Amino acid sequence: MNSKVIFCCICLFFVVSCEYHASMSGKIMDKETGKPLSGATVNLLEGGDIMQTNADGYFEVFTRPRGSINPKIVVTKRSYKPFELEISRSSDKIFYSVKTETKWVEFDEPLYLIPKDTNSITNGIDIEKWSQSFTAGSDTLLIYLSKDDEKVEVAKIKKEMIKNWQISIKK
Numbered sequence: 001m002n003s004k005v006i007f008c009c010i011c012l013f014f015v016v017s018c019e020y021h022a023s024m025s026g027k028i029m030d031k032e033t034g035k036p037l038s039g040a041t042v043n044l045l046e047g048g049d050i051m052q053t054n055a056d057g058y059f060e061v062f063t064r065p066r067g068s069i070n071p072k073i074v075v076t077k078r079s080y081k082p083f084e085l086e087i088s089r090s091s092d093k094i095f096y097s098v099k100t101e102t103k104w105v106e107f108d109e110p111l112y113l114i115p116k117d118t119n120s121i122t123n124g125i126d127i128e129k130w131s132q133s134f135t136a137g138s139d140t141l142l143i144y145l146s147k148d149d150e151k152v153e154v155a156k157i158k159k160e161m162i163k164n165w166q167i168s169i170k171k
Contacts, residue, residue: 023060023061023062023063024044024059024060024061024071024073024087024141025058025059025060025061025139025140025141026058026059026140026141026142026143027053027056027057027058027059027140027141027142027143028040028042028053028057028059028075028077028143028145029057029142029143029144029145030080030144030145030147031131031133031144031145031146031147032146032147034144035057036053036055036056036057036058037053037057037077037080037145038052038053038054038055038056038057039052039053039077040052040053040057040059040075040076040077040080040145041075041076041077042059042061042073042074042075043061043073043074043075043076044061044062044063044071044072044073045071045072045073045074046063046071046072048061048062048063048071049061049062049063061073069089070086070087070088070089071086071087072084072085072086072087073085073087073141075131075143075145077145079147079148079149080131080145080146080147080148081128081129081130081131081145081146081147081148082130082131083098083099083130083131083132083134083143083145084098084099084130085097085098085099085134085141085143086099094136096134096136098130098132098134099130100128100130100132101128101129101130102126102127102128102129103126103127103129104124104125104126105124105125105126105127105150105154106123106124107122107123107124107125107154107158110122110123111123111158111161111162113161113162113165114165120165122161125154125157125158125161127150127153127154127157128146131143131144131145131146132146133146
């Protein structure tokens with residue numbers, strides 16, 4: 001009986017002492033300008049660090065003992081769309097999953113892609129609520145945050161929609 005208790009205690013010791021730690025480092029950049037963003041908040045969820053990027057946009061975060069083996073990072077900065085990335089591993093590959101979610105934005109007035117053609121009307125568009133761009137190197141991430149300016153984004157989309165519609169009609 002004592003040998004079973006001792007064996008269980010030894011097994012428990014090894015399970016508790018085999019804790020998973022992860023770290024992530026990289027830079028946060030403005031998607032349009034490519035310039036580093038200082039003061040962005042980088043949060044390694046589920047038992048990890050929270051820190052702000054330095055003047056060069058650099059960050060490094062670590063999980064605490066017993067943190068997630070599939071770390072998830074969330075980046076936020078005022079006037080920018082947030083970014084969320086989950087990293088998972090198999091025996092020989094790394095997989096990245098970027099959060100995506102759209103929202104419907106109504107136009108101030110209907111948009112006629114062809115003037116006065118009621119078959120070419122649209123009243124709004126879905127736009128992305130989260131930043132989507134990143135690159136992963138062997139040991140660092142480059143994350144590109146998009147500006148969170150709905151009016152500018154909708155104006156660009158409208159212009160592009162009209163341009164693409166007109167090109168397709170000419171073909």
